[in-house]
Amino acid sequence: MTIEERFSERYKSGDTPWDIGQPDFNLIEVVTKHPVHSCKALEIGCGTGDNSIWLAQNNFQVTGTDTSDIAIRKAKEKSADANIKCDFILADFLRSKVEGTPFGFVFDRGCFHVFSSEDDRKKFAGNVAAHLEEDGLWLTIAGNADDHREGPGPPQRTAADIVLAVEPYFMILSLTSGHFGSNHPNPPRAWRCLMQKRRGRTDAAGSIANRPIHQT
Ligand SMILES: C[S@@+](CC[C@H](N)C(=O)[O-])C[C@H]1O[C@@H](n2cnc3c(N)ncnc32)[C@H](O)[C@@H]1O
Numbered sequence: 001m002t003i004e005e006r007f008s009e010r011y012k013s014g015d016t017p018w019d020i021g022q023p024d025f026n027l028i029e030v031v032t033k034h035p036v037h038s039c040k041a042l043e044i045g046c047g048t049g050d051n052s053i054w055l056a057q058n059n060f061q062v063t064g065t066d067t068s069d070i071a072i073r074k075a076k077e078k079s080a081d082a083n084i085k086c087d088f089i090l091a092d093f094l095r096s097k098v099e100g101t102p103f104g105f106v107f108d109r110g111c112f113h114v115f116s117s118e119d120d121r122k123k124f125a126g127n128v129a130a131h132l133e134e135d136g137l138w139l140t141i142a143g144n145a146d147d148h149r150e151g152p153g154p155p156q157r158t159a160a161d162i163v164l165a166v167e168p169y170f171m172i173l174s175l176t177s178g179h180f181g182s183n184h185p186n187p188p189r190a191w192r193c194l195m196q197k198r199r200g201r202t203d204a205a206g207s208i209a210n211r212p213i214h215q216t
Pocket residue numbers: 003004007008018019020044045046047048065066067068071091092093094108109110111114
């Protein structure tokens with residue numbers, strides 16, 4: 001089963017523990033304390049849209065993408081009910097370029113971390129860079145391999161997994177160990193990683209320039 005099919009099944013059966021019905025406090029803290037100024041924002045793997053809607057309520061011009069048609073339909077319904085304008089698009093971020101580039105801010109909660117292959121994580125990071133403007137920011141919230149829990153939970157990534165994938169394209173501004181926003185008393189551990197796109201990391205066509213990171 002592909003990742004897309006797996007998520008599709010989980011949305012169909014309602015097995016979506018990540019869907020907490022509210023924006024994640026990690027997003028709110030970073031946007032308000034860093035701060036991230038309102039701009040064009042892209043949420044990758046937006047699920048049913050609570051984080052995108054929060055960003056739009058805070059003056060960001062938001063595009064949310066996901067591969068699940070159920071998630072995108074729910075996100076559209078929620079934003080219509082809240083009378084908030086967001087563009088929710090059914091798209092596979094690893095395979096297609098999202099319209100509206102360049103974005104100033106990219107957010108994902110639990111999408112980057114789903115890729116178990118290092119190549120896919122590198123591809124994901126390169127695609128994020130290709131969607132961002134110069135100095136643009138990416139915040140990812142990802143499962144943390146230091147979470148030694150029994151039973152099911154989010155994918156677990158090490159700090160090294162994250163750094164290896166993102167460093168060619170991004171300067172890491174902060175990488176902290178905390179937890180996911182959750183409705184449960186014992187929320188899964190999470191990495192919160194805020195990054196800034198390296199200068200000159202994409203060419204005019206939006207593909208990634210093949211330059212070493214550190215030049216002497
Ligand atoms: C763990 S869920 C998190 C959803 C949402 N961010 C939230 O916090 O509620 C991961 C989401 O990523 C989506 N996804 C997985 N692979 C994707 C891809 N290649 N492109 C876009 N979305 C993807 C899934 O359909 C799912 O909605």
